[in-house]
Amino acid sequence: MTRVTKKNKLSFYIQGFTRGLLPVKSLEKKVSKLYSVLSKEEVNNVERRVDYYNKICSQTEVAHQGTYIKDLLKPKTPKAYYFDTYEYARYFPENHLIDFAFGDVNTILNLPMITKSRPINGNNENNILLNLDKARHFVSVNDSLNYSQKKDKMIGRAAVFQEHRIKFYENYYNSTLCDLGQVNKNGGNPDWIKPKISIADHLKNKFILSLEGNDVATNLKWIMSSNSIAVSPPLKMETWYMEGTLKPDEHFIGINEDYKNLEEKLQYYIDHESEAKDIINNAKEYRAQFNNKNVENLISILVLQKYFNYIR
Structure with a gap:
């Protein structure tokens, strides 16, 4: 569990x-x-x-x-x-x-x-x-599911106010590789609204969207303690977690600033499970230094x- x-x-x-x-x-x-x-x-x-x-x-x-x-x-x-x-x-x-x-x-x-x-x-x-x-x-998870047991999807639940989050949802809300939902009822797009879900439900998916908000993405730390993989464009903000030292495709799946290669990157790691597991291991090792x-x-x-x- x-x-x-x-x-x-x-x-x-x-x-x-x-x-x-x-x-x-x-x-x-x-x-x-x-x-x-x-x-x-x-x-x-x-x-x-x-x-x-x-x-x-x-x-x-x-x-x-x-x-x-x-x-x-x-x-x-x-x-x-x-x-x-x-x-x-x-x-x-x-x-x-x-x-x-x-x-x-x-x-x-x-x-x-x-x-x-x-x-x-x-x-x-x-x-x-x-x-x-x-x-x-600094939330941690003990993930009971192995990567291979998870859905071949990227899940994302977020408050969608900022322009960059709206742009992402406009591009990928209907993607078959994504399960996106907007949790705020005001702002954004009412067609995107879905209920909040638990961290455990997030972790039923191989990939979890980690988009920065006002500063960093709060969920990045717990994703990196799990058997799922964070997906993010280039990081711009950092905290005690030293996000500036994280490397795309080593600690998380890195996508372009314009998001256009998202589906290509998700499919790559669906098809290359050993490389996906390497990212998971690297992420957990990085996360452990704060314990x-x-x-x-x-x-x-x-x-x-x-x-x-x-x-x-």
């Missing part, structure tokens, strides 16, 4: 508020303890990823627009971003100022800020990535430490 692992929202909020009531270890003790349980290879990976997420490498003076760390415990909407930031910011002095841009960020910021997302291309160093809204984004809680905690703290060291 396919199992989906995601954090309960209520327990997430309770945990978030509770952290503000608990004593906090010193930064040095916390970092030292996390380092002590990691291998040399894991430490090298930590350092590489810290520099990927936080590219600031010199002292930078900014006119702060942010808030004090202690005030992260007075969350506004979206609350999850405040709790996810405070989980690691609490190891630093509570009167440190922190600048952030919460929500879906798809532009390069004009000063260094903590954020969930950034464009892959361009001078994006001002967008300092932290694993924000992770309860929603070590000690690694993820240490990287998160060090990203913030680097921020506080360089930003004045």
